[in-house]
Amino acid sequence: MKLLRAMREPLKYVQGKGALLKFEEEMGYMGKRWLFVCSNSGYKACHDKIEQSFGDSDSYRRYEIFGGISSKGEIAKMQEIVEKDAIDAVVAVGGGSAVDTAKATAFYAGKHVVVIPTVAATDAPCTGLSVIYNDDGSFDKYLFYPTNPDAVMVDSQVIAEAPVSFLVAGMGDALGTYFEGRASIRTESPSLEGTGITRAGMALAKLCYETLRNYGSQAIAACENNVVTPALDAIIEANVYLSGVGADNVNCAAAHSFYNGLTSLGGHSAPHGSCVAFGTLVQLVLEGATKEEFEDVQGFCREVGLPTTLAELGITTDEQIHTIAKNACVPGETIHNLAGDVTPDELYAAIVQADALGKANS
Numbered sequence: 001m002k003l004l005r006a007m008r009e010p011l012k013y014v015q016g017k018g019a020l021l022k023f024e025e026e027m028g029y030m031g032k033r034w035l036f037v038c039s040n041s042g043y044k045a046c047h048d049k050i051e052q053s054f055g056d057s058d059s060y061r062r063y064e065i066f067g068g069i070s071s072k073g074e075i076a077k078m079q080e081i082v083e084k085d086a087i088d089a090v091v092a093v094g095g096g097s098a099v100d101t102a103k104a105t106a107f108y109a110g111k112h113v114v115v116i117p118t119v120a121a122t123d124a125p126c127t128g129l130s131v132i133y134n135d136d137g138s139f140d141k142y143l144f145y146p147t148n149p150d151a152v153m154v155d156s157q158v159i160a161e162a163p164v165s166f167l168v169a170g171m172g173d174a175l176g177t178y179f180e181g182r183a184s185i186r187t188e189s190p191s192l193e194g195t196g197i198t199r200a201g202m203a204l205a206k207l208c209y210e211t212l213r214n215y216g217s218q219a220i221a222a223c224e225n226n227v228v229t230p231a232l233d234a235i236i237e238a239n240v241y242l243s244g245v246g247a248d249n250v251n252c253a254a255a256h257s258f259y260n261g262l263t264s265l266g267g268h269s270a271p272h273g274s275c276v277a278f279g280t281l282v283q284l285v286l287e288g289a290t291k292e293e294f295e296d297v298q299g300f301c302r303e304v305g306l307p308t309t310l311a312e313l314g315i316t317t318d319e320q321i322h323t324i325a326k327n328a329c330v331p332g333e334t335i336h337n338l339a340g341d342v343t344p345d346e347l348y349a350a351i352v353q354a355d356a357l358g359k360a361n362s
């Protein structure tokens with residue numbers, strides 16, 4: 001039987017300048033007792049606004065500053081608080097680690113979860129999965145949930161005040177969404193959630209790419225000056241919603257495998273999104289994209305400051321490229337969603353060509 005096509009997303013998505021001032025108004029239906037799992041900077045950026053939204057409400061709010069990773073130990077600690085304090089809803093306030101911890105806590109405790117991303121750097125807020133680590137910091141597993149978060153709320157002013165490098169990295173992660181989705185649908189691969197890909201999912205992925213192209217550089221100018229404009233709002237929506245919900249409902253392909261291959265080198269520090277952006281260029285080479293399409297995407301990377309060469313990712317030796325190519329092609333990697341079976345040899349060649357074109361056209 002053919003896979004059933006399915007579409008999933010957060011039940012509620014709220015975005016705009018000063019959105020947090022409406023936190024209680026928008027989310028209050030979830031209950032009276034709240035646990036906020038905050039990163040240090042997330043707490044500073046959001047606490048006062050969230051509190052203001054509650055006015056003189058007698059609801060219970062507990063803020064936990066969270067310094068770690070989304071490890072089993074941290075999740076167990078938060079779960080204990082949920083039980084002891086009879087919490088109704090868990091709220092993530094911060095970046096990827098806070099988001100993954102809050103999602104897992106709410107899932108195990110059977111409570112509502114709200115995500116308040118304080119950077120627009122990855123797909124984490126809207127997706128229905130978490131990356132879970134062991135207590136020693138090593139990777140444990142992807143934890144897949146039956147649904148996506150109850151709600152996601154983005155205060156555009158908070159994003160405007162975060163470092164612009166996060167916004168650029170988020171655009172890199174978002175850049176992969178359309179091309180990886182297109183590759184997956186060409187081969188009728190399942191979505192990231194394991195269901196058939198819908199036309200709706202593909203439409204979001206396409207809109208994500210168009211939005212990046214139309215508003216990327218303008219949004220950077222806004223963010224550099226800490227102001228919210230329609231262009232910045234467009235890019236926040238592209239990075240957080242269109243890319244997150246898009247990726248969840250289409251699938252990843254070579255661009256994300258390139259990232260996974262790169263992490264196997266260890267000790268690298270390039271942001272996830274920057275690696276995915278270069279990985280998208282590599283994927284286009286693998287797919288035999290025309291000069292026109294390749295240069296179009298490459299031109300966008302240059303325009304917004306995403307890498308077009310390996311040197312910009314800190315990769316300097318031929319041996320490193322071979323290691324990346326080998327590890328990006330292990331069984332189970334999303335690169336196998338591409339038509340035909342990509343071998344490490346073919347991937348190595350594509351990486352070298354994408355890098356050469358990056359050096360040549362710079």
Ligand SMILES: [Zn+2]
Nearest residue numbers: 123173272276
């Ligand atoms: Zn990603």
